[in-house]
Amino acid sequence: MSEYDPDLPPDSAMPALRARIDALDARLVALLAERSALIDEAARIKTREHLPARIHSRVEEVAANARRLASGQGLDPDLAERLWRVMMDHFIAQEDKILSARKDD
Numbered sequence: 696m697s698e699y700d701p702d703l704p705p706d707s708a709m710p711a712l713r714a715r716i717d718a719l720d721a722r723l724v725a726l727l728a729e730r731s732a733l734i735d736e737a738a739r740i741k742t743r744e745h746l747p748a749r750i751h752s753r754v755e756e757v758a759a760n761a762r763r764l765a766s767g768q769g770l771d772p773d774l775a776e777r778l779w780r781v782m783m784d785h786f787i788a789q790e791d792k793i794l795s796a797r798k799d800d
Contacts, residue, residue, distance in 0.1 A: 738794055
């Protein structure tokens with residue numbers, strides 16, 4: 696047993712809690728996959744409507760929404776904003792890749 700990998704007592708509630716966390720993680724991944732599919736759809740619309748992948752006002756709107764929603768749920772709004780900005784950067788790059796491929800067609 697070490698502080699980094701401690702043995703759990705036989706009556707520990709941690710295995711059940713870990714199972715709940717793992718189930719929640721699976722749901723979060725499914726939701727992110729759904730968001731990714733919506734981003735692909737947004738890229739198709741942006742191609743058709745000649746819009747850029749990054750629209751600054753929308754990025755700021757989504758970040759503000761994440762902060763507001765986090766506050767309402769008791770989640771640290773700074774954490775929510777940081778997570779959403781990382782996510783948005785990734786999805787904007789995903790859109791940009793699609794937009795660039797369509798320009799080459």
